[in-house]
Amino acid sequence: MADAEIVVITSGKGGVGKTTTSAAFATGLAMRGLKTVVIDFDVGLRNLDLIMGCERRVVYDFVNVINEEANIHQAMIKDKRADNLYILPASQTRDKDALSKEGVERVINQLKEEFDYIVCDSPAGIETGAQMALYFADKAIIVTNPEVSSVRDSDRILGILSSKSKRAEENLEPVKEMLLLTRYEPYRVERGDMLSVQDVEEILSIPLLGVIPESKAVLRASNAGSPVILDEQSDAGQAYHDAVSRFLGEDKPHRFLEIEKKGILQRLFKSKEREGAY
Amino acid sequence: MSFLRSIKDRFCPPARSTATTAKERLQIVISNERLKRDQIDFLPNLQMDLVNVIAKYFNVDLDQIKEQIKVDLESNNGQSVLELNITLPDASLDEL
Numbered sequence: 001m002a003d004a005e006i007v008v009i010t011s012g013k014g015g016v017g018k019t020t021t022s023a024a025f026a027t028g029l030a031m032r033g034l035k036t037v038v039i040d041f042d043v044g045l046r047n048l049d050l051i052m053g054c055e056r057r058v059v060y061d062f063v064n065v066i067n068e069e070a071n072i073h074q075a076m077i078k079d080k081r082a083d084n085l086y087i088l089p090a091s092q093t094r095d096k097d098a099l100s101k102e103g104v105e106r107v108i109n110q111l112k113e114e115f116d117y118i119v120c121d122s123p124a125g126i127e128t129g130a131q132m133a134l135y136f137a138d139k140a141i142i143v144t145n146p147e148v149s150s151v152r153d154s155d156r157i158l159g160i161l162s163s164k165s166k167r168a169e170e171n172l173e174p175v176k177e178m179l180l181l182t183r184y185e186p187y188r189v190e191r192g193d194m195l196s197v198q199d200v201e202e203i204l205s206i207p208l209l210g211v212i213p214e215s216k217a218v219l220r221a222s223n224a225g226s227p228v229i230l231d232e233q234s235d236a237g238q239a240y241h242d243a244v245s246r247f248l249g250e251d252k253p254h255r256f257l258e259i260e261k262k263g264i265l266q267r268l269f270k271s272k273e274r275e276g277a278y
Numbered sequence: 279m280s281f282l283r284s285i286k287d288r289f290c291p292p293a294r295s296t297a298t299t300a301k302e303r304l305q306i307v308i309s310n311e312r313l314k315r316d317q318i319d320f321l322p323n324l325q326m327d328l329v330n331v332i333a334k335y336f337n338v339d340l341d342q343i344k345e346q347i348k349v350d351l352e353s354n355n356g357q358s359v360l361e362l363n364i365t366l367p368d369a370s371l372d373e374l
């Protein structure tokens with residue numbers, strides 16, 4: 001099999017939707033027949049297992065593999081819903097330096113031979129943990145909320161990508177950066193209370209991969225431990241599907257950017273479809 | 279409610295939207311931060327080049343002079359000042 005492509009899901013700022021996106025994206029890739037492993041780099045704050053619904057099946061973790069206390073196949077958890085999907089959980093250790101560059105490289109090189117995609121769920125921040133998650137990346141999905149501190153931190157992480165990644169250090173072709181704007185609320189944008197997609201695109205000047213609306217489906221999905229992309233009725237689920245398609249080169253128009261305008265009857269009968277928080 | 283709002287907006291237009299303010303503030307802070315980042319990238323290179331040039335004209339040890347060069351770039355009110363501070367050991371002026 002060809003060498004896997006390494007995709008980091010990163011943001012600088014915490015709590016913007018990286019783990020939600022990692023789970024959705026990895027599942028979406030696997031649903032399209034691509035063999036995918038999603039790695040939780042958030043050492044000490046393991047959560048991807050909960051979002052993927054495999055928390056009770058964790059035996060060994062990423063740090064165990066790096067320390068050669070377990071092999072990669074003992075540590076990876078095969079997803080129960082998608083055939084081609086594996087999860088490598090983070091360790092709960094409080095030792096921040098548990099991941100060494102050499103150790104991570106060894107594990108990634110091993111995974112590269114078996115998989116089409118390696119998705120790295122980055123911890124928040126711009127320090128060691130986040131730098132480790134993005135170091136080996138070929139592509140970076142920058143998860144951003146339409147809010148000042150998130151946009152600024154996204155720009156900081158772009159700075160790290162262009163100076164501290166392996167590709168930057170070795171003067172290779174730069175990491176391909178893509179913007180994923182999440183928790184978008186068209187209603188507030190229209191009122192002038194929230195930065196628009198165009199605003200954020202203009203400020204960060206990187207290509208737009210997708211816009212995920214603020215959605216009640218996301219909390220329901222994490223309650224159930226089932227990535228929101230599997231809720232195909234939901235706006236967020238559909239928006240993630242579109243983003244995965246675009247990532248794979250398909251041309252998909254952006255949806256959920258405007259307030260849905262519905263007649264009163266439609267509103268009565270279809271109100272369940274409306275998942276946004278407005 | 280949007281009908282009422284549009285009537286209200288017609289008669290007393292809303293103040294500048296907070297999103298516009300946010301965008302302008304972000305553009306300023308981010309362009310400043312990018313400038314700083316780029317400087318951090320090129321200052322070490324500038325310093326290395328200076329070391330090599332100086333070694334051509336003075337009798338100095340490369341590793342020694344590296345420690346003796348200070349390069350600083352300060353940006354203020356649309357002006358930038360490049361500050362160079364080079365300490366040469368006495369011996370470097372001999373045997374020229």
Ligand SMILES: Nc1ncnc2c1ncn2[C@@H]1O[C@H](COP(=O)(O)OP(=O)(O)OP(=O)(O)O)[C@@H](O)[C@H]1O
Nearest residue numbers: 014015016017018019020124183213214215218219
């Ligand atoms: N599109 C969305 N609509 C509504 N809620 C969302 C959306 N995306 C994420 N959330 C919520 O935001 C919170 C943070 O999400 P998540 O854990 O994915 O962020 P994170 O960036 O991984 O956080 P951390 O930096 O702590 O790792 C969660 O409660 C999640 O349910």
Ligand SMILES: [Mg+2]
Nearest residue numbers: 018019042047
């Ligand atoms: Mg997370």
